Amino acid sequence: MPTKSRRDGSYKPGDNFVFAGQCLDDRAHQGTWTAPDDGRPVLLVSLGTFYNKKPDFFRQCVAAFGSLDWTVVMSVGNHVDVTDLGSLPPNIKVHPSVPQMSVLSQATVFVTHAGMGSTIEGLYWGVPMVAVLQAMDQYVNAARIADLGVGRHVPQEEATAEVLRDLVVALANDEDVTRRCAEIRQEVRRSGSTAKAADFVESCLTRPKAD
Template sequence: MSSAFASTGVAAPSPPSGGGRHIAVFNAPQPGHVTPTLAVVTELVARGHRVTYAITEDFAPQVKAAGADVVTYCLPSAAREASEDLMAGAAQAMQQNVRALPELMAAFADDTPDLVLYDLAAAGGRLLAAYWQVPAVLLAPTHLPYEGILSELYGVQDLSHMPGVGMLRMVLAAHGVTEPLEELLLAPRQAVAFFPRAFQRKADTVTAGSVTYAGPALGDRSYQGIWKPPQDGRPVLLVSLGTRYTHRPEFYRVCIEAFADTDMHVVMTVGHSIDPAGLGPVPKTMEIHPSVPQLDVLARAAAFVTHGGMGSVMEAMAHGVPLVVVPQMTEQQANAHQVEHLSLGLHLPREQVTPQALRDSVQRVTTDPEIARGVAVLRQAIQEAGGTVAAADAIERALTRAQTH
């Protein structure tokens, strides 16, 4: 075996027990990628399977709470910095995957899984599945590869123009994997999407083989804490830019000004790099936190001003909450396009954000009957998609197919 997969002394997961199969999950160390998978892990473990989850140490507690064994890999601090440039983020992810391969190979050296679940941002898992010659299922927290995705989201025409691709090709060749990288990354044979087909960008051109559009898998989020709703009966407005691109003090100040004199109770998250005291006077009808248990707030919310990450969009739709989307990057812009196309809310480009524009947008999404109908339609689609159970069923079908071939 070449030095790229040299042993690092990482402990292997515990041996199998019971009649279930061994499923390995490879994911990117980001909440928007990890959180959608946790309920599915819990469901698979409840069905008797053993799940080993490869992730960084900071996500280990919630992954263990979901019922999985954890194999951790290390990343340098610089690799954790978020970039709004999707191309830069993709290059960083590819570097992370190659860097983590030796640790992951060592951890699974004596315990090859029966099936691999992987995120596109953790493509190292897909490469390992090809190396081990075991089936793989893509877990998609956002749009599946579709015709034109590289040009729309990354500004390139083909995979060869993506940074880091040459390095991945070399790793594949060094280990005798003959499958083309284009097929491994852009044409997954099996996929589970955490959103309904109606929200998939250009769904008719998706390049995956078998796809289960399971919708969001919403499970226990008690690790996020508890939020108590106001007792004054005011409608609740949630404002959040997610977990990665949150250092936006000017945006938060505009929100404070926009909603200071409205009849809404505003719950706003600002991340951990912003001191709320530095945002100026805050009205009594507004609460500001680094983060909140989002599902708890959405259960009471009348509207959601959001960055438009897929997880946030789907959680809002599952609760019937209309959206004002202020995207931070191209993937979120694609989501904002779908939000407007399906009449789920409004797209407000961040360069157009003013107090008046925010007030007008929230007023519109909470009163427009067409938006109410659009939200109701997608909420029904999510309920029919099956969520956690549908995702686990699809994964078990992949296991069954693997056993019969």
């Protein structure tokens, strides 16, 4: 069992505790996405599934990225009508949802709400992130993204078209961020998996019971 440290009040895991790391499946059931064969960078924009009723934010994204020579994939959820976003430039593709892991595997930058799931997926694929904070754990996650050197964060009310564009372009051209994303990607992938968690559970089942 975990044992309590007398010095700082924290808990030290015992031998029946393991950090299994991220447990991601292949998401094949969500389908796949393939980037256009034109060599342009890919930008994914998504606010997740709970705090995505933000047509004003997505309009800022259209204004920010419509003139970039990028392929922009925007996942806007089921509560934003594409017609609410105005005229869309040809480089911006808007969908209610996308196979996020598939898109991230080909993305250059990820504009995200910094929910835990999306943050881990961004780290897994080594994609620099612009975190636009919405609520709950996203504030902590966004701060950690910046601390790790793999992205930047901005409060929702400050996420204007100009700010978003500048952050995305800066991250895409920052060699230090690229290096850190590659390092963290390797670390995340080495840290464990669903298989590691399952192996540990099975090993616990075969251990002799304590008296």
